[in-house]
Amino acid sequence: MPAPEINPDRPRDEDRPRDAAGSPVTPWHLRGVLLPDDEVRDLWLVGDRVTLEPVPGARTLTRTGFILPGLVDAHCHLGIRLGGHPIETVAEARAAAPRTLMVEGAFEPAALADLPGLGALSVERTEDGVVRVTAPLHEGAPAQETLKAAFGRGLDIQRFELREPHLHDAFIVLTTREARP
Numbered sequence: 001m002p003a004p005e006i007n008p009d010r011p012r013d014e015d016r017p018r019d020a021a022g023s024p025v026t027p028w029h030l031r032g033v034l035l036p037d038d039e040v041r042d043l044w045l046v047g048d049r050v051t052l053e054p055v056p057g058a059r060t061l062t063r064t065g066f067i068l069p070g071l072v073d074a075h076c077h078l079g080i081r082l083g084g085h086p087i088e089t090v091a092e093a094r095a096a097a098p099r100t101l102m103v104e105g106a107f108e109p110a111a112l113a114d115l116p117g118l119g120a121l122s123v124e125r126t127e128d129g130v131v132r133v134t135a136p137l138h139e140g141a142p143a144q145e146t147l148k149a150a151f152g153r154g155l156d157i158q159r160f161e162l163r164e165p166h167l168h169d170a171f172i173v174l175t176t177r178e179a180r181p
Helices: 090-094 143-152 167-175
Strands: 028-034 039-046 049-051 059-062 099-106 122-125 131-137 156-163
Touching: 090 167, 099 143, 143 156
Parallel strands: 028 059
Antiparallel strands: 028 039, 039 049, 099 131, 099 156, 122 131
């Protein structure tokens, strides 16, 4: 039988830190923006202790992100709207987020600014110079009317896409706009 491989980066049980009961624990390392100080820091976790001193053999959990020491109850009730009314279906959750139009072509973005049914425009240019405009479609506004108006202005539209909201979109809306009075 071959000898087991030894990983020199992983401490042996007898070399690992111990908890209050004397059992070996795995030390953890975190690097991120420590809140509320807003500084990038390194923290080491050993059992139920947090330290700023490096701990040999600690396994790194993350090198990016935000660290908020202590117990945090960071949950939200997605199924409850402002006022306490429940959201009962996936369709109802999606309806909280707007449909979005994405239009690409060779035109000036300002030409779309006052088209019927569009909200605030988000504009980007692709590497090949194509203009891509994304905008929320007002509730009840027919996308076809917006497309007809764009063609009526003679705009060179290469792509016109109506995007129905995904659950991610509903999550963003339900945890920002409706969650705040």
